[in-house]
Amino acid sequence: MSWITWNRNLKIRLFGETLFNMLFWMYFPFLTIYFSESIGVVEAGFMMTAPAIISIFGGMIGGYFADEYGRRNIMILGSFMQAMFFALFALSVSPWIDYIAFVGISLGKAFYRPASSAMVADLVSEKERRNVFATFASANNIGAIFGPFLGAVLFFQYRTELLWSCTFIASLYFGIILLLMRETMLIQNSKKKTTALSVIKDQWKSYFHILKDKVYLYYIVGGMFITISIMQLDLYLALYVKNYVPAQQLFSIGDWSFSLNSEQIFGWMIGLNGLLFVLLVIPITKRINGWSDRNALVLAASLSGIGMFSVGLSTNIWLLFILTVIFTIGEIIHGPVVQNFVVSYAPKSAIGQYIGASDLQYSFGRFIAPFTVILSSVFPPMFIFGFILLCACISTLFYIRMFNFIDKEEIGI
Numbered sequence: 001m002s003w004i005t006w007n008r009n010l011k012i013r014l015f016g017e018t019l020f021n022m023l024f025w026m027y028f029p030f031l032t033i034y035f036s037e038s039i040g041v042v043e044a045g046f047m048m049t050a051p052a053i054i055s056i057f058g059g060m061i062g063g064y065f066a067d068e069y070g071r072r073n074i075m076i077l078g079s080f081m082q083a084m085f086f087a088l089f090a091l092s093v094s095p096w097i098d099y100i101a102f103v104g105i106s107l108g109k110a111f112y113r114p115a116s117s118a119m120v121a122d123l124v125s126e127k128e129r130r131n132v133f134a135t136f137a138s139a140n141n142i143g144a145i146f147g148p149f150l151g152a153v154l155f156f157q158y159r160t161e162l163l164w165s166c167t168f169i170a171s172l173y174f175g176i177i178l179l180l181m182r183e184t185m186l187i188q189n190s191k192k193k194t195t196a197l198s199v200i201k202d203q204w205k206s207y208f209h210i211l212k213d214k215v216y217l218y219y220i221v222g223g224m225f226i227t228i229s230i231m232q233l234d235l236y237l238a239l240y241v242k243n244y245v246p247a248q249q250l251f252s253i254g255d256w257s258f259s260l261n262s263e264q265i266f267g268w269m270i271g272l273n274g275l276l277f278v279l280l281v282i283p284i285t286k287r288i289n290g291w292s293d294r295n296a297l298v299l300a301a302s303l304s305g306i307g308m309f310s311v312g313l314s315t316n317i318w319l320l321f322i323l324t325v326i327f328t329i330g331e332i333i334h335g336p337v338v339q340n341f342v343v344s345y346a347p348k349s350a351i352g353q354y355i356g357a358s359d360l361q362y363s364f365g366r367f368i369a370p371f372t373v374i375l376s377s378v379f380p381p382m383f384i385f386g387f388i389l390l391c392a393c394i395s396t397l398f399y400i401r402m403f404n405f406i407d408k409e410e411i412g413i
Contacts, residue, residue: 010119010123012177016177023162025270025274026154029148029266030152031048031234032234035099041376041377045372046374049367050103052362056360056364058109059111061111062074063115063354063357064353065115066114071116071119072182073115075119077108078113081111083170083174084104085104085108089167121343133285133339134282139278145278147271147274148268206357210354214402218398219341219398220360222361224361224362226304228369229304229327229388229395238266240376240384241263247262248316260317272321273324280329285336294399294403299330304331305327305393307330311327312384372388
Protein backbone atom coordinates (compact mmCIF):
# COMPACT_ATOMS: atom_id res chain seq x y z
CA MET A 1 0.00 0.00 0.00
CA SER A 2 1.80 3.13 -1.26
CA TRP A 3 1.47 6.35 0.74
CA ILE A 4 0.25 8.01 -2.50
CA THR A 5 -2.99 6.01 -2.27
CA TRP A 6 -3.56 6.84 1.41
CA ASN A 7 -6.60 8.69 2.69
CA ARG A 8 -6.05 12.48 2.89
CA ASN A 9 -6.15 12.39 6.69
CA LEU A 10 -3.19 10.02 6.78
CA LYS A 11 -1.25 12.17 4.31
CA ILE A 12 -1.85 15.24 6.50
CA ARG A 13 -0.63 13.33 9.55
CA LEU A 14 2.44 12.07 7.69
CA PHE A 15 3.39 15.60 6.60
CA GLY A 16 2.57 17.36 9.85
CA GLU A 17 4.14 14.88 12.23
CA THR A 18 7.29 14.62 10.10
CA LEU A 19 7.71 18.40 10.10
CA PHE A 20 7.06 18.67 13.83
CA ASN A 21 9.49 15.88 14.71
CA MET A 22 12.30 17.60 12.81
CA LEU A 23 12.24 20.24 15.56
CA PHE A 24 11.33 17.86 18.37
CA TRP A 25 14.68 16.09 18.10
CA MET A 26 16.53 19.38 18.40
CA TYR A 27 15.47 19.83 22.02
CA PHE A 28 14.20 16.60 23.58
CA PRO A 29 17.48 14.57 23.78
CA PHE A 30 19.18 17.43 25.64
CA LEU A 31 16.56 18.04 28.34
CA THR A 32 18.18 15.61 30.78
CA ILE A 33 21.53 17.38 30.46
CA TYR A 34 19.85 20.80 30.67
CA PHE A 35 17.84 20.08 33.83
CA SER A 36 20.72 18.22 35.51
CA GLU A 37 23.03 21.20 34.98
CA SER A 38 20.49 23.90 35.88
CA ILE A 39 18.79 22.18 38.83
CA GLY A 40 20.82 19.07 39.78
CA VAL A 41 21.24 15.44 38.72
CA VAL A 42 19.03 13.86 41.39
CA GLU A 43 16.39 16.58 41.06
CA ALA A 44 16.40 16.21 37.27
CA GLY A 45 15.93 12.45 37.59
CA PHE A 46 12.83 12.90 39.74
CA MET A 47 11.52 15.70 37.54
CA MET A 48 11.70 13.57 34.41
CA THR A 49 9.33 11.04 36.01
CA ALA A 50 6.39 13.43 36.41
CA PRO A 51 5.48 13.81 32.71
CA ALA A 52 5.08 10.04 32.49
CA ILE A 53 2.47 9.98 35.26
CA ILE A 54 0.67 12.97 33.77
CA SER A 55 0.71 11.19 30.40
CA ILE A 56 -1.17 8.26 31.95
CA PHE A 57 -4.14 10.49 32.77
CA GLY A 58 -3.79 12.29 29.44
CA GLY A 59 -3.89 8.96 27.63
CA MET A 60 -6.97 7.94 29.61
CA ILE A 61 -8.87 11.09 28.75
CA GLY A 62 -7.60 11.18 25.16
CA GLY A 63 -8.47 7.54 24.49
CA TYR A 64 -11.94 7.89 26.04
CA PHE A 65 -12.86 11.08 24.18
CA ALA A 66 -11.42 9.70 20.92
CA ASP A 67 -14.02 6.92 21.13
CA GLU A 68 -16.81 9.22 22.37
CA TYR A 69 -16.35 12.41 20.35
CA GLY A 70 -14.11 11.48 17.43
CA ARG A 71 -10.45 11.24 16.52
CA ARG A 72 -10.14 14.65 14.84
CA ASN A 73 -11.46 16.67 17.78
CA ILE A 74 -8.95 15.19 20.22
CA MET A 75 -6.09 15.59 17.74
CA ILE A 76 -7.03 19.29 17.47
CA LEU A 77 -6.97 19.64 21.26
CA GLY A 78 -3.63 17.85 21.61
CA SER A 79 -1.90 19.87 18.87
CA PHE A 80 -3.29 23.16 20.28
CA MET A 81 -1.95 22.34 23.76
CA GLN A 82 1.49 21.59 22.36
CA ALA A 83 1.59 24.90 20.48
CA MET A 84 0.59 26.90 23.57
CA PHE A 85 3.09 25.22 25.88
CA PHE A 86 5.90 25.62 23.35
CA ALA A 87 5.12 29.35 23.41
CA LEU A 88 5.36 29.30 27.22
CA PHE A 89 8.70 27.45 26.94
CA ALA A 90 9.98 30.11 24.53
CA LEU A 91 8.89 32.97 26.83
CA SER A 92 10.24 31.38 30.00
CA VAL A 93 13.05 32.92 32.07
CA SER A 94 13.23 30.12 34.65
CA PRO A 95 14.10 26.40 34.44
CA TRP A 96 11.03 25.71 36.58
CA ILE A 97 8.73 27.38 34.04
CA ASP A 98 10.63 25.43 31.37
CA TYR A 99 9.72 22.29 33.25
CA ILE A 100 6.03 23.23 33.50
CA ALA A 101 6.02 23.85 29.75
CA PHE A 102 7.68 20.48 29.12
CA VAL A 103 5.02 18.75 31.24
CA GLY A 104 2.29 20.56 29.28
CA ILE A 105 3.78 19.49 25.97
CA SER A 106 3.87 15.90 27.22
CA LEU A 107 0.20 16.13 28.22
CA GLY A 108 -0.73 17.44 24.77
CA LYS A 109 1.12 14.55 23.14
CA ALA A 110 -0.69 12.12 25.45
CA PHE A 111 -4.06 13.48 24.30
CA TYR A 112 -3.04 13.36 20.66
CA ARG A 113 -1.55 9.88 20.36
CA PRO A 114 -4.52 7.52 21.06
CA ALA A 115 -6.74 9.45 18.64
CA SER A 116 -4.13 9.48 15.87
CA SER A 117 -3.45 5.74 16.21
CA ALA A 118 -7.18 4.97 16.30
CA MET A 119 -7.56 6.94 13.06
CA VAL A 120 -5.15 4.52 11.38
CA ALA A 121 -7.31 1.62 12.59
CA ASP A 122 -10.38 3.37 11.12
CA LEU A 123 -8.82 3.85 7.69
CA VAL A 124 -6.41 0.96 7.10
CA SER A 125 -7.05 -2.76 6.74
CA GLU A 126 -5.47 -5.11 9.25
CA LYS A 127 -3.20 -6.54 6.55
CA GLU A 128 -1.63 -3.15 5.78
CA ARG A 129 -1.38 -1.68 9.29
CA ARG A 130 2.19 -2.78 10.06
CA ASN A 131 3.45 -1.15 6.88
CA VAL A 132 1.50 2.04 7.55
CA PHE A 133 2.79 2.27 11.12
CA ALA A 134 6.29 1.59 9.80
CA THR A 135 5.96 4.41 7.26
CA PHE A 136 4.96 6.83 10.03
CA ALA A 137 7.86 5.65 12.18
CA SER A 138 10.26 6.19 9.28
CA ALA A 139 8.93 9.65 8.41
CA ASN A 140 8.82 10.77 12.03
CA ASN A 141 12.47 9.85 12.47
CA ILE A 142 13.73 11.87 9.52
CA GLY A 143 14.17 14.70 11.99
CA ALA A 144 16.14 12.42 14.29
CA ILE A 145 18.93 12.35 11.69
CA PHE A 146 19.73 16.06 11.65
CA GLY A 147 17.96 17.24 14.81
CA PRO A 148 20.54 16.05 17.37
CA PHE A 149 23.46 17.48 15.38
CA LEU A 150 21.82 20.89 15.20
CA GLY A 151 20.26 20.69 18.66
CA ALA A 152 23.65 20.22 20.33
CA VAL A 153 24.33 23.83 19.27
CA LEU A 154 20.88 25.42 18.92
CA PHE A 155 19.34 24.18 22.19
CA PHE A 156 22.08 25.60 24.38
CA GLN A 157 22.98 28.72 22.36
CA TYR A 158 19.75 29.66 20.53
CA ARG A 159 17.08 27.97 22.63
CA THR A 160 14.53 30.79 22.39
CA GLU A 161 14.67 30.87 18.59
CA LEU A 162 14.41 27.09 18.46
CA LEU A 163 11.36 27.01 20.72
CA TRP A 164 9.58 29.74 18.76
CA SER A 165 10.16 27.62 15.66
CA CYS A 166 8.55 24.67 17.46
CA THR A 167 5.63 26.93 18.42
CA PHE A 168 5.14 27.98 14.80
CA ILE A 169 5.25 24.41 13.47
CA ALA A 170 2.82 23.13 16.14
CA SER A 171 0.44 26.04 15.41
CA LEU A 172 0.65 25.39 11.68
CA TYR A 173 -0.17 21.72 12.17
CA PHE A 174 -3.09 22.64 14.46
CA GLY A 175 -4.50 24.89 11.73
CA ILE A 176 -4.11 22.22 9.04
CA ILE A 177 -5.95 19.62 11.16
CA LEU A 178 -8.71 22.14 11.89
CA LEU A 179 -9.23 23.15 8.25
CA LEU A 180 -8.39 20.08 6.18
CA MET A 181 -8.80 16.92 8.22
CA ARG A 182 -12.09 14.99 8.33
CA GLU A 183 -13.52 12.80 11.07
CA THR A 184 -13.11 9.03 10.51
CA MET A 185 -15.43 7.73 13.21
CA LEU A 186 -19.21 7.84 13.24
CA ILE A 187 -20.08 10.01 16.24
CA GLN A 188 -23.28 9.21 18.08
CA ASN A 189 -25.09 11.89 20.06
CA SER A 190 -24.93 11.36 23.79
CA LYS A 191 -26.94 13.16 26.44
CA LYS A 192 -24.68 11.95 29.21
CA LYS A 193 -22.72 14.79 30.80
CA THR A 194 -19.11 14.07 31.64
CA THR A 195 -16.38 15.83 33.59
CA ALA A 196 -12.64 15.24 33.60
CA LEU A 197 -12.93 13.58 37.03
CA SER A 198 -15.75 11.27 35.91
CA VAL A 199 -13.82 10.37 32.75
CA ILE A 200 -10.72 9.44 34.76
CA LYS A 201 -12.86 7.42 37.18
CA ASP A 202 -14.62 5.62 34.33
CA GLN A 203 -11.33 5.05 32.53
CA TRP A 204 -9.72 3.51 35.63
CA LYS A 205 -12.67 1.12 35.81
CA SER A 206 -12.31 0.42 32.09
CA TYR A 207 -8.55 -0.14 32.44
CA PHE A 208 -9.01 -2.49 35.38
CA HIS A 209 -11.50 -4.41 33.26
CA ILE A 210 -9.09 -4.49 30.31
CA LEU A 211 -6.16 -5.56 32.50
CA LYS A 212 -8.11 -8.51 33.88
CA ASP A 213 -7.26 -10.03 30.52
CA LYS A 214 -3.95 -11.78 31.33
CA VAL A 215 -2.78 -11.51 27.73
CA TYR A 216 -3.14 -7.74 27.72
CA LEU A 217 -1.71 -7.39 31.23
CA TYR A 218 1.45 -9.27 30.21
CA TYR A 219 1.60 -7.18 27.06
CA ILE A 220 1.55 -3.98 29.16
CA VAL A 221 4.18 -5.21 31.64
CA GLY A 222 6.47 -6.54 28.89
CA GLY A 223 6.19 -3.24 27.04
CA MET A 224 6.89 -1.29 30.21
CA PHE A 225 10.22 -3.02 30.79
CA ILE A 226 11.44 -2.70 27.20
CA THR A 227 10.45 0.98 27.30
CA ILE A 228 12.79 1.43 30.27
CA SER A 229 15.61 0.08 28.11
CA ILE A 230 14.75 2.05 24.97
CA MET A 231 14.28 5.35 26.84
CA GLN A 232 17.88 5.32 28.09
CA LEU A 233 19.02 6.72 24.75
CA ASP A 234 17.59 10.08 25.89
CA LEU A 235 18.29 9.67 29.62
CA TYR A 236 21.25 7.86 31.15
CA LEU A 237 23.13 7.45 27.86
CA ALA A 238 23.32 11.25 27.55
CA LEU A 239 24.96 11.56 30.97
CA TYR A 240 27.21 8.52 30.45
CA VAL A 241 28.64 9.78 27.15
CA LYS A 242 29.09 13.30 28.52
CA ASN A 243 30.87 12.15 31.69
CA TYR A 244 32.79 9.04 30.62
CA VAL A 245 33.42 9.13 26.86
CA PRO A 246 36.41 11.35 26.01
CA ALA A 247 36.87 13.49 22.91
CA GLN A 248 38.17 11.28 20.09
CA GLN A 249 39.38 11.35 16.53
CA LEU A 250 36.68 10.05 14.19
CA PHE A 251 38.92 9.69 11.14
CA SER A 252 41.99 11.25 9.55
CA ILE A 253 43.44 11.74 6.07
CA GLY A 254 47.14 12.50 6.07
CA ASP A 255 47.75 15.39 8.42
CA TRP A 256 44.04 16.29 8.52
CA SER A 257 41.75 14.76 11.14
CA PHE A 258 38.19 15.15 12.33
CA SER A 259 37.43 14.85 16.05
CA LEU A 260 34.31 14.96 18.21
CA ASN A 261 33.91 15.94 21.85
CA SER A 262 31.62 13.98 24.18
CA GLU A 263 28.50 16.09 23.51
CA GLN A 264 29.04 15.75 19.75
CA ILE A 265 29.56 11.99 20.06
CA PHE A 266 26.18 11.74 21.81
CA GLY A 267 24.60 13.87 19.08
CA TRP A 268 26.04 11.57 16.43
CA MET A 269 24.70 8.51 18.23
CA ILE A 270 21.22 10.04 18.34
CA GLY A 271 21.56 11.06 14.70
CA LEU A 272 22.64 7.55 13.71
CA ASN A 273 19.62 6.19 15.59
CA GLY A 274 17.34 8.42 13.53
CA LEU A 275 19.11 7.64 10.25
CA LEU A 276 18.73 3.91 10.84
CA PHE A 277 15.02 4.38 11.52
CA VAL A 278 14.52 6.24 8.24
CA LEU A 279 16.55 3.79 6.18
CA LEU A 280 15.60 0.50 7.82
CA VAL A 281 12.16 0.66 9.46
CA ILE A 282 10.23 -0.11 6.26
CA PRO A 283 12.66 -2.78 4.91
CA ILE A 284 12.90 -4.48 8.32
CA THR A 285 9.13 -4.36 8.82
CA LYS A 286 8.59 -5.94 5.40
CA ARG A 287 11.29 -8.51 6.15
CA ILE A 288 9.61 -9.62 9.38
CA ASN A 289 6.08 -9.33 8.01
CA GLY A 290 5.76 -13.11 7.93
CA TRP A 291 7.17 -13.53 11.44
CA SER A 292 4.98 -14.18 14.42
CA ASP A 293 4.54 -11.27 16.83
CA ARG A 294 6.11 -13.52 19.48
CA ASN A 295 9.43 -13.90 17.67
CA ALA A 296 9.54 -10.24 16.66
CA LEU A 297 8.95 -8.90 20.19
CA VAL A 298 11.38 -11.32 21.84
CA LEU A 299 14.10 -10.39 19.34
CA ALA A 300 13.37 -6.67 19.82
CA ALA A 301 13.73 -6.90 23.61
CA SER A 302 16.92 -8.97 23.34
CA LEU A 303 18.67 -6.64 20.90
CA SER A 304 17.65 -3.56 22.87
CA GLY A 305 18.96 -4.92 26.17
CA ILE A 306 22.19 -6.45 24.88
CA GLY A 307 23.05 -3.44 22.73
CA MET A 308 22.44 -0.91 25.51
CA PHE A 309 24.31 -2.99 28.12
CA SER A 310 27.34 -3.35 25.85
CA VAL A 311 27.67 0.44 25.59
CA GLY A 312 29.10 0.36 29.13
CA LEU A 313 31.91 -1.98 28.06
CA SER A 314 33.77 0.52 25.86
CA THR A 315 34.27 4.22 25.23
CA ASN A 316 35.62 3.76 21.68
CA ILE A 317 33.64 5.93 19.31
CA TRP A 318 33.33 3.36 16.51
CA LEU A 319 32.27 0.58 18.86
CA LEU A 320 29.64 2.92 20.34
CA PHE A 321 28.28 3.50 16.84
CA ILE A 322 28.11 -0.27 16.20
CA LEU A 323 26.22 -0.81 19.46
CA THR A 324 23.87 2.01 18.51
CA VAL A 325 23.02 0.02 15.38
CA ILE A 326 22.25 -3.07 17.49
CA PHE A 327 19.88 -1.50 20.02
CA THR A 328 18.27 0.66 17.31
CA ILE A 329 17.35 -2.43 15.28
CA GLY A 330 15.61 -3.76 18.39
CA GLU A 331 13.68 -0.50 18.71
CA ILE A 332 12.80 -0.56 14.99
CA ILE A 333 11.35 -4.07 15.24
CA HIS A 334 9.39 -3.27 18.40
CA GLY A 335 7.40 -0.17 17.35
CA PRO A 336 5.24 -1.31 14.38
CA VAL A 337 4.69 -4.78 15.88
CA VAL A 338 3.21 -3.53 19.18
CA GLN A 339 1.03 -0.94 17.42
CA ASN A 340 -0.33 -3.62 15.11
CA PHE A 341 -0.90 -6.01 18.03
CA VAL A 342 -3.11 -3.51 19.87
CA VAL A 343 -5.40 -2.59 16.99
CA SER A 344 -5.67 -6.27 15.99
CA TYR A 345 -6.39 -7.51 19.52
CA ALA A 346 -8.74 -4.75 20.71
CA PRO A 347 -12.54 -4.90 20.19
CA LYS A 348 -13.53 -2.54 17.38
CA SER A 349 -15.92 -0.66 19.67
CA ALA A 350 -13.14 0.23 22.11
CA ILE A 351 -9.99 0.65 20.01
CA GLY A 352 -9.29 4.12 21.40
CA GLN A 353 -9.56 2.91 24.99
CA TYR A 354 -7.33 -0.09 24.32
CA ILE A 355 -4.75 2.18 22.71
CA GLY A 356 -5.01 4.44 25.75
CA ALA A 357 -4.51 1.42 28.00
CA SER A 358 -1.59 0.35 25.82
CA ASP A 359 0.02 3.71 26.51
CA LEU A 360 0.31 2.64 30.14
CA GLN A 361 3.37 0.63 29.13
CA TYR A 362 5.09 3.78 27.83
CA SER A 363 3.90 5.95 30.71
CA PHE A 364 5.02 3.56 33.46
CA GLY A 365 8.22 2.78 31.54
CA ARG A 366 9.00 6.48 31.22
CA PHE A 367 8.24 6.94 34.91
CA ILE A 368 10.78 4.28 35.94
CA ALA A 369 13.40 5.02 33.25
CA PRO A 370 14.69 8.32 34.74
CA PHE A 371 15.63 6.53 37.97
CA THR A 372 18.80 5.45 36.15
CA VAL A 373 19.79 9.13 36.24
CA ILE A 374 19.19 9.21 40.01
CA LEU A 375 21.06 5.93 40.55
CA SER A 376 24.03 7.25 38.54
CA SER A 377 24.81 9.68 41.37
CA VAL A 378 25.54 6.68 43.61
CA PHE A 379 26.37 3.64 41.46
CA PRO A 380 28.99 3.07 38.73
CA PRO A 381 28.02 2.83 35.05
CA MET A 382 28.10 -0.99 34.81
CA PHE A 383 25.52 -1.25 37.60
CA ILE A 384 23.21 1.05 35.64
CA PHE A 385 23.76 -0.82 32.38
CA GLY A 386 23.19 -4.12 34.22
CA PHE A 387 19.84 -2.80 35.44
CA ILE A 388 18.93 -1.84 31.86
CA LEU A 389 19.79 -5.36 30.64
CA LEU A 390 17.72 -6.89 33.44
CA CYS A 391 14.70 -4.83 32.34
CA ALA A 392 15.06 -6.10 28.76
CA CYS A 393 15.29 -9.71 30.00
CA ILE A 394 12.14 -9.28 32.10
CA SER A 395 10.38 -7.87 29.03
CA THR A 396 11.36 -10.96 27.03
CA LEU A 397 9.95 -13.28 29.70
CA PHE A 398 6.62 -11.44 29.84
CA TYR A 399 6.25 -11.48 26.05
CA ILE A 400 6.89 -15.23 26.00
CA ARG A 401 4.36 -15.73 28.78
CA MET A 402 1.81 -13.58 26.94
CA PHE A 403 1.94 -15.67 23.79
CA ASN A 404 1.77 -18.88 25.81
CA PHE A 405 -1.61 -17.65 27.10
CA ILE A 406 -2.72 -16.80 23.56
CA ASP A 407 -1.78 -20.32 22.41
CA LYS A 408 -3.74 -21.87 25.27
CA GLU A 409 -6.81 -19.76 24.49
CA GLU A 410 -6.68 -20.73 20.83
CA ILE A 411 -6.70 -24.45 21.59
CA GLY A 412 -9.25 -24.03 24.37
CA ILE A 413 -7.12 -24.99 27.35
